Amino acid sequence: MHQIKAQIEKADKAIIAEDFDTLMGIYTDDAVLVIEPGNNAIGKDAIRKAFEHIAVYFKNGLQVAQNDMEILETGDTALVLANTILSAPNLPDTERKATYVFNKKSGVWLCSIDNSYGHEVIVNRTSNNIA
Amino acid sequence: MHQIKAQIEKADKAIIAEDFDTLMGIYTDDAVLVIEPGNNAIGKDAIRKAFEHIAVYFKNGLQVAQNDMEILETGDTALVLANTILSAPNLPDTERKATYVFNKKSGVWLCSIDNSYGHEVIVNRTSNNIA
Numbered sequence: 001m002h003q004i005k006a007q008i009e010k011a012d013k014a015i016i017a018e019d020f021d022t023l024m025g026i027y028t029d030d031a032v033l034v035i036e037p038g039n040n041a042i043g044k045d046a047i048r049k050a051f052e053h054i055a056v057y058f059k060n061g062l063q064v065a066q067n068d069m070e071i072l073e074t075g076d077t078a079l080v081l082a083n084t085i086l087s088a089p090n091l092p093d094t095e096r097k098a099t100y101v102f103n104k105k106s107g108v109w110l111c112s113i114d115n116s117y118g119h120e121v122i123v124n125r126t127s128n129n130i131a
Numbered sequence: 132m133h134q135i136k137a138q139i140e141k142a143d144k145a146i147i148a149e150d151f152d153t154l155m156g157i158y159t160d161d162a163v164l165v166i167e168p169g170n171n172a173i174g175k176d177a178i179r180k181a182f183e184h185i186a187v188y189f190k191n192g193l194q195v196a197q198n199d200m201e202i203l204e205t206g207d208t209a210l211v212l213a214n215t216i217l218s219a220p221n222l223p224d225t226e227r228k229a230t231y232v233f234n235k236k237s238g239v240w241l242c243s244i245d246n247s248y249g250h251e252v253i254v255n256r257t258s259n260n261i262a
Contacts, residue, residue, distance in 0.1 A: 032205045042205070070252045072244050074163045074173070077208065079232050079244045081253055097250045099230055101210050113203050113210045118250070119228045121201045122212055 004071055004078055004102050004109045011111070012064045018055050020048050027111050028103060034115040047114075058088035067095065076104040084116055096120075135202055135209055135233050135240045142242070143195045149186050151179050158242050159234060165246040178245075189219035198226065207235040215247055227251075 007026045014023035024044050027033075033041040033050055041050040055062060069082035080100040087093045097118035102109045115121060138157045145154035155175050158164075164172040164181055172181040186193060200213035211231040218224045228249035233240045246252060 028205070030205050032203055034203070040203070068253050072163055072165070072171070072246055072252070074159070074161050074243050077232055077234055077243050079210070079230060079246060081230065081246070081250045083250070083253060097228075099210060099212065101208055101232055103208055112205050112208050115203055115210065115212070119212050119214070121203070122199050122214060 002071055004073075004080060005069065007102070007109055007111070008066060008069070008080070008082070008100070012066065015051065015062060015064050018060065020051055023051060024048055027114070028105065031111055032113050032115075034117050034121060037117050037121045059090055061089040062091075063087045066098075078102045078104075078109065086116075133202055135204075135211060136200065138233070138240055138242070139197060139200070139211070139213070139231070143197065146182065146193060146195050149191065151182055154182060155179055158245070159236065162242055163244050163246075165248050165252060168248050168252045190221055192220040193222075194218045197229075209233045209235075209240065217247075 011023055011026045024047070027044055027047060030043055031047060033047045035041055035050045041047045063086065065085050067083040067085050069080055072079045078101070080102065082098045082100065084096045084098040085093060086096065096116050098116040099118050100111055100115070101113035103112045142154055142157045155178070158175055158178060161174055162178060164178045166172055166181045172178045194217065196216050198214040198216050200211055203210045209232070211233065213229040213231065215227045215229040216224060217227065227247050229247040230249050231242055231246070232244035234243045
């Protein structure tokens with residue numbers, strides 16, 4: 001399995017288990033997480049807080065899995081296109097066209113840009129934040 | 132204007148003018164271009180040949196523009212989500228949900244992954260190539 005795919009599986013399991021120490025291990029120090037379109041968390045501290053908030057928002061029952069993905073890679077940079085499935089007690093099965101960028105640092109692929117919303121960040125860029 | 136947006140505008144103008152010397156200037160040496168899902172060109176020589184082929188395929192009349200875009204940036208890495216409009220004498224107006232990755236090298240943002248097909252690379256990954 002591609003190391004990036006393994007990292008994403010690890011992240012999904014960590015999100016489900018609310019194991020944020022493990023989850024933070026797959027991000028670069030200055031990573032960007034799109035919490036929702038127009039609202040980004042930058043850096044591990046902000047990303048961890050965002051995931052803690054997200055866990056509570058989804059009644060501590062968020063499930064996440066990748067239906068299928070493609071990895072485009074060159075040198076120490078890779079783009080992942082994924083069909084991501086989310087669900088929770090208060091969220092019916094939802095598919096997002098996610099886009100992730102990974103950078104290889106000292107031989108380890110880490111996520112530097114985590115945008116599970118794909119192109120929705122364009123459509124909603126001027127809307128008000130709800131979180 | 133963000134330097135990346137300016138680079139993309141420069142690339143679009145160069146594609147329309149078939150000015151491949153200028154066009155190659157916006158790519159990293161080992162960039163990846165998705166010619167079509169499942170068919171990638173890797174490195175400047177292959178990318179240049181692909182654009183020469185594409186120009187002829189579209190009757191030397193390919194038009195390209197970005198309807199809107201969002202740039203997610205961290206350190207020397209950026210992800211661009213763009214609504215890209217293509218047309219040609221043999222291609223009616225077509226919108227693609229494009230994804231581009233840029234890397235900053237010596238202060239200049241260069242495209243390392245050019246995937247105008249977005250998530251179509253997943254759906255069609257096992258299909259036969261037509262180019």
